[in-house]
Amino acid sequence: MLEISIRKAINKLTNKLASSVNFTRAECEALLNMFVKFDPKKPFGKLDRMKFREILHHTFKMTDDVMIDRIFRVFDRDLDGGVNAQEWVMGLSTFLRGTLLEKTKFAFEVYDLNSDGRITREEMFQLLKYSLIKQPTDEDPDEGVRELVEITFKRLDVDHDGRLNFTDFQQAVEDNALLLEILGQCFPDEEVTTAFLSTFQEIEIPESVYYIKPAKSFMSSTAA
CATH class of the missing domain: 1.10.238.10 (EF-hand)
Structure with missing residues (x-):
């Protein structure tokens, strides 16, 4: 029953x-x-x-x-x-x-730690300090993270008003898709997703579905 x-x-x-x-x-x-x-x-x-x-x-x-x-x-x-x-x-x-727009909205919600509709420098700091690989150094590790926060914030703040809202983030991602997961991985890799979905009988991935490699290349070029 x-x-x-x-x-x-x-x-x-x-x-x-x-x-x-x-x-x-x-x-x-x-x-x-x-x-x-x-x-x-x-x-x-x-x-x-x-x-x-x-x-x-x-x-x-x-x-x-x-x-x-x-x-x-x-x-x-x-x-x-x-x-x-x-x-x-x-x-x-x-x-x-998800489509690119759906994933952009999802990622923004993930990064907006207090759900106030904007991503602050402090929120970026909290996200990046846990995702970056720590290297043994005499320097203050937080200082390196804060420098990266400034670089990243300027890259995402499209209208340069000192506030990062969804419109800024959406425009930045449309201009450079690698920025979608710039503050941390929000989605599984394409290979993992495909393997998971292949366990179902009906698999037909629409053309609108968006996949992206992790944004390591952008992070690397930023740090260079």
């Missing part, structure tokens, strides 16, 4: 989501079945922060816990401290199949 109830719930939610996400109906259903299996005792429970982190570690090969916690926050649309089945599918829609 419980299994029948779960199937009905999956079918109902699939019908609700299929027209609003970047997945086919079969893929929505597969993702919901996957969600149910995360905790068979609570098939339509919620993913807490630790379980979500474990999934991104093992399934999507993402290892930066600071960034993963921010991604969790973007998935958790109702801010109740857990990712439910609907948030899971809707989040993955952008995370795996």
Whole structure:
């Protein structure tokens, strides 16, 4: 009886989501079945922060816990401290199949630590100091990060008004796509994404789906 109830719930939610996400109906259903299996005792429970982190570690090969916690926050649309089945599918829609604009909005939300609609220098500092590889040196490591923050801020502040809002970030990414993940990895690598999606029966990646290599080349050229 419980299994029948779960199937009905999956079918109902699939019908609700299929027209609003970047997945086919079969893929929505597969993702919901996957969600149910995360905790068979609570098939339509919620993913807490630790379980979500474990999934991104093992399934999507993402290892930066600071960034993963921010991604969790973007998935958790109702801010109740857990990712439910609907948030899971809707989040993955952008995370795996998003257009450039969808991914730009997603990344901006990840980087906007206090959700006030702008990215400050201090927020950049907090993000970059954990993502950069620390080198043994006599110099103050924070000073190097702050120098990089200034360079990055000027590069992203398109209208040069000293404030970095979404319009600035969007324009910067449109001009140079490598800037999409300049403050930390928000999306899995293309190879990992393709491998994950290939487990579903229906795989047809739309032309609008956007993939990008990590922004290491920009970081390297900036530091040079």
